[in-house]
Amino acid sequence: MSPRLNQPLYLMMLPVLIITCAFFLIPMGRLILISISGEEGSMTYWYALTDSRYLNSLLQTLVLSIATTLTTLAIALVVGMFLARNRFPGRSTLVSLLTFPLAFPGVVVGFLVIMLGGRQGLSAELGLILDGSRWTFAYSIVGLFVGYIYFSIPRVLMTVMSAVEKMDVMLEEAARSMGASRLRVLLDVIIPALKPALIASGAICFATSMGAFGTAFALASGINVMPMTIYTEFTLGANVAMAATLSILLGLITWLVLLLARSVSGANTTPAA
Numbered sequence: 001m002s003p004r005l006n007q008p009l010y011l012m013m014l015p016v017l018i019i020t021c022a023f024f025l026i027p028m029g030r031l032i033l034i035s036i037s038g039e040e041g042s043m044t045y046w047y048a049l050t051d052s053r054y055l056n057s058l059l060q061t062l063v064l065s066i067a068t069t070l071t072t073l074a075i076a077l078v079v080g081m082f083l084a085r086n087r088f089p090g091r092s093t094l095v096s097l098l099t100f101p102l103a104f105p106g107v108v109v110g111f112l113v114i115m116l117g118g119r120q121g122l123s124a125e126l127g128l129i130l131d132g133s134r135w136t137f138a139y140s141i142v143g144l145f146v147g148y149i150y151f152s153i154p155r156v157l158m159t160v161m162s163a164v165e166k167m168d169v170m171l172e173e174a175a176r177s178m179g180a181s182r183l184r185v186l187l188d189v190i191i192p193a194l195k196p197a198l199i200a201s202g203a204i205c206f207a208t209s210m211g212a213f214g215t216a217f218a219l220a221s222g223i224n225v226m227p228m229t230i231y232t233e234f235t236l237g238a239n240v241a242m243a244a245t246l247s248i249l250l251g252l253i254t255w256l257v258l259l260l261a262r263s264v265s266g267a268n269t270t271p272a273a
Contacts, residue, residue: 028248031244031248034241034244035241035244035248036241038239038240038241038242040241044241044242045245048245049249053224053229057225058249058250060225061225061227061250062210062253064141064209064225065206065209066206068145068149068152068209069202069205069209071145072153072202072205073198073202073205075149076156076160077160077198081164081190083095083157083161084161095161098153098154099154099158100154101151101153101154102151104151106147106151106215107218108214109150109215110147110214110217110219112150113150113219114139114143114218116138116146117136117142117146118136121136121138123136124136138219139223140223144216144219144223148208148209155205155208156201159197159200159201160197162197163193163194163197163198167190171189171193172185172189175188199261200262203260203261206254207254207257210226210253210254211227212227217231226246230243230246230250
């Protein structure tokens with residue numbers, strides 16, 4: 001192909017290159033330079049991985065994100081299959097309600113968790129009625145887990161519903177006709193068919209949970225997840241180099257999970273906003 005015919009391709013690539021440089025390469029390069037600009041230099045990364053406070057924050061964030069992802073996938077699988085295969089009055093309204101949290105920022109989600117499990121929340125009022133004590137969980141890792149589940153379900157649910165609608169029901173009917181139980185049909189037919197969608201949406205859920213800040217900020221009482229640690233180092237501790245280092249580590253772990261999910265599922269795992 002002549003260079004003249006290749007010119008439109010180069011022109012179409014130019015906006016992509018500009019956006020990549022402006023919104024990824026340049027900021028990331030600047031962040032790396034800031035991370036090694038402190039007194040410790042590149043050893044800041046070693047301190048971030050060996051200091052008990054930073055390491056515990058990273059591990060707590062990983063465990064919380066994995067638990068959120070697995071729980072969300074289980075809930076979305078059951079609910080998604082039911083909604084995709086059943087038509088009933090009010091179905092559209094129910095789907096809209098389940099996806100409504102997509103419109104909420106993290107701070108609003110945190111406020112909703114407080115209304116549910118805070119000192120003046122529903123669980124506290126219920127506890128006063130039953131045993132005279134206030135049942136609260138909002139200001140703990142449990143409250144953050146509930147909040148993450150709340151805004152993660154819509155992201156996974158829509159993907160699962162779309163995948164279920166594209167499944168070949170004949171495969172399930174064939175398995176049942178051969179004597180397979182419901183459990184075997186689920187394990188051998190349904191889950192393998194939905195595997196790409198589950199992996200892709202699970203990766204998005206994991207990435208969102210790893211970097212979620214608004215909900216943690218609203219519930220920030222004894223919660224030591226990585227986004228809050230980065231915020232504390234940057235604002236209260238004025239340790240900009242460590243904040244940049246932790247940001248890069250957090251981004252790198254999330255990116256590796258997304259890359260692995262994409263290679264395994266072959267699906268688009270671009271995080272939703």
